[in-house]
Amino acid sequence: MAEVIGTSDRVALGAFDGLPVLNVADLDADPHGMFRRYRAAYPFVGHQAGGYLILRHADIERLGNGSGTAASETAHPEMFGVTEGALFDLFEQGMLTANGAVHRRRRSPFSRSFAARTMADLRPQIRRSAEELIESWYADGRVEFVDQFAAQLPARVIGNLLGLPRADIPSFTNLVYSVTRFFSSSIVPDEIPELEAACRGLRDYVEKTLDDRRSAPRDDFLSDFLGKADAAGELSPLEIVFQIVQLIIGGTDTTRVAIVMQLALLLQHREQWDAVCRDPSLVPGAVAEAMRFEPSVASFVRVTTEDIELGGAVLPARQFIILSTMSAARDGDAYDRPDVFDIRRTDQPRLLPAFGAGAHRCIGEALARVELEESLAALAARLPHLRLDEAPVIKGHSGIRRVDSMRISWQP
Ligand code: HEM
Known part of the structure; x- marks a missing residue:
């Protein structure tokens, strides 16, 4: 069996008896190919870092919705030997990995603020931000799109929502990009001290921002949330800090990568860009x-709470499971011609697997969709003749994926 980096009290790491164990190097080289090959033969396989990879669309929906599963609490950091510190607190104190009443207590203060109707009201403001960014480099006729647009828009939006100064964007986004590396299943233990330092930096930044708001409340989301949270007394000071940390993390890197990939894919399928x-x-x-x-x-993660029958095999209880949204999204049982990029397809499910499932389904989904739609609409309106000079390379097959650079140009 492949090397297992650590173990958790709550979760046993299976011996994967007789199952293939996918290793990180093969997944790095060809993730879609590996998922395609194994998905056809196995509903789940082992992952080199420990934990089972669930591959099929219907199974991911079922297990993600909580059937025989629970949120993973601190199983992920423990698997990598992290049992204290800011990274550990992120998992112990945040909504993402919490269960039952604890999860509801942490998530509910934000549900209304992030509801689809509230987010729709932000459309004009988000469109204006996208247009401002485009105008800031339009006359140059070329731009490095990842840093100059895709990274800026989500950071400005979440920053505006939380009332964070524009000047803080470079520092908090860099901390986020480091911390999000910890959500992958391919972390190398040597990287952990750097990621821990970044998470401490983010926690300290949020703590200071909250202290400032407590001493000088404003007419904004954060002051309102703090006033209500302090009055209700249901969240500990550390929980308050880490819910905001999770919103900043959730609202920054995920959307940046999605903004890059949607433009790149459209430009690589030029007739579909022209149609948009x-x-x-x-x-x-x-x-x-x-x-x-x-x-x-x-991917997103859960633990199994009981033995689960999947496609004729039994997934044992008390296992860490990685639900591969990347594999689900190319499953031929769910999509016609799954490897064809087609913006007019009619078999898109109402709930896209990329946002997770069940009680933990992404709280920022409505916001992310508005950002993605308004940024694409603004780019299509202003830069219809743009050229893709350097396509981005997207890497990663668990957690948040990474993109390098993307260069575009046009005739101003
Ligand atoms: C394209 C953009 C995004 C993608 C693909 C994405 C994806 C996800 C996924 C897969 C989960 C885990 C769901 C699960 O375990 O079932 C999640 C949870 C979460 N996301 Fe997002 N997300 C995006 C944007 C955002 C934004 C903009 C925010 C912030 C406002 C955000 C905040 C969160 C939070 C706080 C959670 C934890 C929810 C909970 O556990 O109750 N996300 N997201």
Whole structure:
């Protein structure tokens, strides 16, 4: 069996009897190919870092919805030998990995603020931010798109929502990009001290921002949340800090990668880009198809609470499971011609697997969709003739995926 980096009290790491164990090097080289090959023969396989990879669309929906599963609490950091510190607190104190009443207590203060109707009201403001960014480099006729647009828009949006100064964007986004590396199943133990330092930096930044708001409340989301949270007394000071940390993390890197990939995929399928430029009503379909074809979050995780029968095999209880949204999104049992990028497809499920499932389904989904749609609409309106000079390379097959650079140009 492959090397297992650590173990958790709550979760046994299975011996994967007789199952293939996918190793990180093979997944790095060809993730879609590996998923395609194994998905056809196995509902689940082992992962080199420990934990089972669930591959099929229907199984991911069922297990993600809580059937025989629970949120993973601190199993992920423990698997990598992290049992204290800011990274550990992120998992112990945040909503993402909490169960039952604890999860509801942590998530419910934000549910209304992030509801689809509230987010729709932000459309004009988000469109204006996208247009401002485009105008800031339009006259140059070329731009490195990842840093100058895709990274900026989500950071500005979540920063505006939380009332964070624009000048803080470079520092908090860099901390986020480091911390999100810890959500992957391919972390190398040597990387952990750097990621821990980044998580401490993010926690300290949020703590200081909250202290400032307590001493000088404003008419904004954060002051309102703090006033209510302090009055209700249901969240500990550390829980308050880590819910905001999770919103900043969730709202920054995931959307950055998705903004890059949707533009790159459209430009690589030029006739579909041209169609979006001619007909903006194609924008929501293009966003959904890009999220399916190359999701920015490749997986989400759970633990099994009982033995589960899947496709004729038994997934044992008390196991760490990685639900591969990346594999689900190319499952031929769920999609017609799954390896074809087609913004007009009619078999898109109402709930895209890329946003997770059940009680933990992404709280920022409505916000992310507005950001993705408004940024694409703004780019298509202003830059219909743009050229893709350097395509981004997307890497990663679990947790949040990574992109390098992307260069585009146009005739101003
Ligand atoms: C394209 C963009 C995004 C993608 C692909 C994405 C994906 C996900 C996924 C897969 C999960 C885990 C769901 C599960 O375990 O079932 C999640 C949870 C979460 N996301 Fe997002 N997300 C995105 C944008 C955002 C934004 C903009 C925010 C912030 C406002 C955000 C905040 C969160 C939070 C706080 C959770 C934890 C929810 C809970 O456990 O109750 N995400 N997201």
